Amino acid sequence: MQQNDPVQPLNTRSIGTRLRDYMLLVKFSLTIMVVFSAVVSYLLAPKVVDYDVVMICILFVAGFLITGSANAINQVVEKDTDALMKRTAKRPIASGRMGVTEGWIFAILTGVAGVFLMWYYFNGLSAGLSLFSLFLYAFIYTPLKKVNSISVLVGAVPGALPCLIGYAAGNDVIDFGGWAIFGIQFFWQFPHFWAIAWISHKDYESAGFRMLPSEKGPTKYSAVQSIIYSLLLIPVGVLPYFAGLTGWLSLLIVLVANVAMVYLSVRLYRDMEIKAARKVMFGSYIYLLVVFFALLADKL
DSSP: OOTTOOOOOGGGSOHHHHHHHHHHHTTHHHHHHHHHHHHHHHHHSTTOOSOOHHHHHHHHHHHHHHHHHHHHHHHHHTHHHHTTSTTTTTSHHHHTSSOHHHHHHHHHHHHHHHHHHHHHHTOHHHHHHHHHHHHIIIIIIHHHTTTOTTHHHHHHHHHHHHHHHHHHHHHSSOOHHHHHHHHHHHHHHHHHHHHHHHHTHHHHHHHTOOOSSSTTSSOHHHHHHHHHHHHHHHHHHTHHHHTTSSOHHHHHHHHHHHHHHHHHHHHHHHHOSHHHHHHHHHHHHHHHHHHHHHHHHHHO
């Protein structure tokens, strides 16, 4: 235990408090969304024709453990900066309810368990991608956030890798179809995370994070970047159709969803308000759910 480890003794924390702390440590809602994309990508893989509930559940658990491990490491590394921001100050390690040592132990155990499950029940390719994604997010993207806004580009890679991981788990190889799904989640992240950075700009600035593309913060330039990446989603969004993964119905739904994302980004450029950025953020959540469900429903 580190000498300055501000942790409450375990016997003073109730079971309910510990469970809540671990849910915060893994960023439960975010992790569920990440695992959702991995499971959908697995089901979209051409070789997956028998939808084995047991294998789907194992993939879900493995993905949850790996993503939770990456998020736990993120909170260990950023405990001091988390404590400076209003929206993260109540996280277990930043607030002192959980110690750094406990956080590291949890992260290592969950990470190893998750990668092992991917290797044992699926294949080495998906396990290797999982390990690479965890490393890239926790040890490259996380410290880079204080250096340059290019961190968003770097972070978009592990952010989209769950799609490749799920696809590789079901298909044993990565082909054009896997990269097509990866591309959707990769480009989706830019308007999504820039909207979050727009809303939380003062918090990020106080902690020394540089997340928006403009060094001056929420500017027209940042809004234009959101428009550009929303526009890039249009050609990328049709790739699953040309890869033969899905049919016309999902193609039309995805195109409509892409146009909606462009519209919300244009509104942000026009209004330049947090309210508009919040619409981009929530709209992007809906976009991803609609697109992935449309792709999956078309295959089924």
